Amino acid sequence: MAESKRMKQQQWHDNAFPQIIEADGTDNLSEYLTRAKPQLDIDLAKTGAILFRGFAVPTVNDFDSAVEAYGEENFPYADSLSNAVRINLTPRVFTANEAPPETSIFLHHEMAQTPIYPSKLFFYCNIAAAEGGATPICRSDILLEILQDENPHLVDDFANKGVRYTHSMPGQDDAASGQGRSWRSTLGVEDQDSAETRLSDLGYSWQWLEHDALRVTSPRLDAVRTLSDGRRTFFNQLIAAYRGWADERNDPAKSICFGDGSAIAADQMQVAIDLADELSFDLQWQSGDVALIDNFLVMHGRRPFKGKRKVLASLIK
Numbered sequence: 001m002a003e004s005k006r007m008k009q010q011q012w013h014d015n016a017f018p019q020i021i022e023a024d025g026t027d028n029l030s031e032y033l034t035r036a037k038p039q040l041d042i043d044l045a046k047t048g049a050i051l052f053r054g055f056a057v058p059t060v061n062d063f064d065s066a067v068e069a070y071g072e073e074n075f076p077y078a079d080s081l082s083n084a085v086r087i088n089l090t091p092r093v094f095t096a097n098e099a100p101p102e103t104s105i106f107l108h109h110e111m112a113q114t115p116i117y118p119s120k121l122f123f124y125c126n127i128a129a130a131e132g133g134a135t136p137i138c139r140s141d142i143l144l145e146i147l148q149d150e151n152p153h154l155v156d157d158f159a160n161k162g163v164r165y166t167h168s169m170p171g172q173d174d175a176a177s178g179q180g181r182s183w184r185s186t187l188g189v190e191d192q193d194s195a196e197t198r199l200s201d202l203g204y205s206w207q208w209l210e211h212d213a214l215r216v217t218s219p220r221l222d223a224v225r226t227l228s229d230g231r232r233t234f235f236n237q238l239i240a241a242y243r244g245w246a247d248e249r250n251d252p253a254k255s256i257c258f259g260d261g262s263a264i265a266a267d268q269m270q271v272a273i274d275l276a277d278e279l280s281f282d283l284q285w286q287s288g289d290v291a292l293i294d295n296f297l298v299m300h301g302r303r304p305f306k307g308k309r310k311v312l313a314s315l316i317k
Contacts, residue, residue, distance in 0.1 A: 010281050012142050017281060018049035018291070029055035029062070029290060030069035037071060040292070044120075045229070048297035049137050051283065052290040060312065063124040064090045066290060067314045072120070075315035081114035081186055081202075083167060083179040089312065096123065096313045097302060099178035105302035107138050107276050108240035110295050110315070113165040113218060115202060118315035121293045121300075125285035130307025134282040135291070138299045140233035143275055144224065147234070150275075154268055158223040158234070162259030165221070165241055168249035171212030177247035183214040213249055220259035225296060233297055239276055240301070242269050285311065 010017040023032070029052055033040070044050055057063055067074075074092045085098040097105055111117035123135065148155045167179065174180030184190060187198045195214065199206050203219030225235035241255040242264075256264055282303065283291060293300060302311075 010139075010279075012047075012139055015047045017047050017139060018051050018137065018283065019043055019047045020051045020053060023052070023054040023056075025054050025056065027055050029057050029066040033066055034069045034071070044292060044294050045297075048139055048141075048294045049283075050292045052292070053286060053288075055288065055290065057124065057288050057290055060089050060093055060124075060126065063122075063126075063290065063312060063314070064093050067092055067122050067316075070122075070292075070316075073317040075118040075317045077315065078185075078188065079116070080111055080118075080315075081116055082111050083169060083181045083186060085173050085175045085177075085181050086313075092314050093124070093312050094314070096311045097178060098175045099180075099302075100176065101129075101133075101305050101309065103178050104244065104304055105178055106240040106243040107136060107280065107299040107301045108237045109140065109235050109299055111237075112235055113167075113221070113237035113241060115219065115221065118295050118317060120316040121295055122314040122316070123289075123291045123293065123300075124312045124314075125287055125289040125310070126312060127308055127310035128285045128287045128289075129305035129309035131305060132303050133305030133309045133311070134284050134303045135311070136280040136282050136301045136303065137293065138276050138280045139297065140235060140299055141227075141231045141297060143272070143279055144232050144234045146275060146279075147272065151271055154271060155224070157258065157268075158236075159232075161223075161262070162220040163223040163236055163238060163264075164218050164257050164259055164261070165237060166215065166217045166255055166257075167241075167245060168209060168213050168215040170249065171214075174247070177249075179245050179247065179250065183216075209249075223259075227296060231297075234272070234276075234299075235296060238264070238269065239273055239299070243273065 169183040223236040
């Protein structure tokens with residue numbers, strides 16, 4: 001296999017981002033992942049994202065088999081505290097997001113707004129959109145590196161204070177919202193008493209609202225993460241929460257604060273947003289593509305699209 005020369009990639013510290021591995025349309029991705037995993041893990045730790053293009057991955061079951069062949073423990077979506085409405089197609093594969101096609105999903109680390117999150121993600125493009133629908137990805141270590149040079153005081157605040165997230169959930173799934181998963185599904189419970197017990201165990205505070213809705217505030221969570229090799233990343237859900245947590249129950253302006261309860265100023269968020277937008281790489285999907293993302297190193301999102309688009313996901317603990 002060889003890295004693609006056709007797509008212009010970013011270069012960070014002598015590593016292409018994303019790394020692109022191309023096949024001739026007949027190679028079996030499951031066999032390749034089993035055989036190449038040791039080197040792929042080394043490469044993933046360097047670059048944060050690997051795109052597998054031109055492999056024979058025509059169906060959901062083929063994608064499921066490829067993820068299984070990678071050989072790491074599944075992170076079931078049902079066990080997560082994510083607020084996105086998603087539909088499981090197999091025990092390990094689910095729709096990436098059921099939000100309407102005109103909805104932008106802004107950059108984030110998967111489930112970083114909760115105490116429970118995966119280490120890696122697989123994405124699979126079963127059907128590419130007729131127009132739009134790219135997945136923007138952004139190196140969070142590079143973002144933090146530049147932010148540290150430009151605004152060290154802000155980085156110190158994020159690192160030392162951490163962050164809290166506030167979100168309101170409906171009693172039943174609301175597929176019209178990118179954050180519309182019900183509190184019953186999110187918490188894996190059926191009644192309010194059980195919900196309160198789960199939230200208490202997780203360190204959340206909460207308030208019951210009208211129409212069976214529930215507002216929760218997370219415990220203090222890290223906004224900066226230190227990786228095993230000493231690199232630091234902007235590991236959080238701040239940009240997505242601030243820009244995108246908007247529906248009839250939620251106001252993005254009230255979704256985040258520092259971990260000590262103090263406000264994160266709009267100009268502080270704008271610094272991080274502008275830099276992330278500048279650093280983003282749009283992954284333009286082709287049907288059959290599979291991408292492997294290091295969730296601690298790389299943020300991702302979704303551009304609006306037209307036509308039918310089917311991008312699926314699978315999480316790794």
